[in-house]
Amino acid sequence: ETGVTQSPTHLIKTRGQQVTLRCSSQSGHNTVSWYQQALGQGPQFIFQYYREEENGRGNFPPRFSGLQFPNYSSELNVNALELDDSALYLCASSLEVSETQYFGPGTRLLVL
Amino acid sequence: RKEVEQDPGPFNVPEGATVAFNCTYSNSASQSFFWYRQDCRKEPKLLMSVYSSGNEDGRFTAQLNRASQYISLLIRDSKLSDSATYLCAVNKEDTGRRALTFGSGTRLQVQP
Numbered sequence: 635e636t637g638v639t640q641s642p643t644h645l646i647k648t649r650g651q652q653v654t655l656r657c658s659s660q661s662g663h664n665t666v667s668w669y670q671q672a673l674g675q676g677p678q679f680i681f682q683y684y685r686e687e688e689n690g691r692g693n694f695p696p697r698f699s700g701l702q703f704p705n706y707s708s709e710l711n712v713n714a715l716e717l718d719d720s721a722l723y724l725c726a727s728s729l730e731v732s733e734t735q736y737f738g739p740g741t742r743l744l745v746l
Numbered sequence: 747r748k749e750v751e752q753d754p755g756p757f758n759v760p761e762g763a764t765v766a767f768n769c770t771y772s773n774s775a776s777q778s779f780f781w782y783r784q785d786c787r788k789e790p791k792l793l794m795s796v797y798s799s800g801n802e803d804g805r806f807t808a809q810l811n812r813a814s815q816y817i818s819l820l821i822r823d824s825k826l827s828d829s830a831t832y833l834c835a836v837n838k839e840d841t842g843r844r845a846l847t848f849g850s851g852t853r854l855q856v857q858p
Binding site: 690 | 750780787788789790791792795833835844845846847848849850851
């Protein structure tokens, strides 16, 4: 196993609600990246956090936001949920920005 | 045109067969290349990084062709346990950020 953990494993929300997903990076890893994987697609980059600062963002609207804490764990927040936000949300941690990314088991979000 | 493209398959092969997947990428500035394996409803797991000189790990061989902008994965002596979706990922370092761009994956089904 990669040592990256995510919670919760599954979540059901309704349209318009807000959700917070959590990720604990592998010990010693200071970089966390978040990805969204819709059914039948590859993961899509949402954003990356490095030493508590956002370090790049993909093509996702501002209602997707995040945080990284001093222990390098991270949160992904999504406001005003839409049906299309239903997906597997993956976080990946790496030793440094330039190092290989290792994925956690993901949170499966269903928006009704 | 997608930045990373893969044949979705499925590739149905008998046990013991050799199978190859290709993945093309459009951004010539891509610097790092990876193959990930994803089992159904699980997270992607790093299979191997792909180096310019090509690299081998047991039954798996990965190659990079920068001139034609594709990477390949060869699996020899296929096992039932190789059945999974294989995702290729490319990485372009951009102002200190490294975000993986994934293809949609190629599904492999190894049959007895």
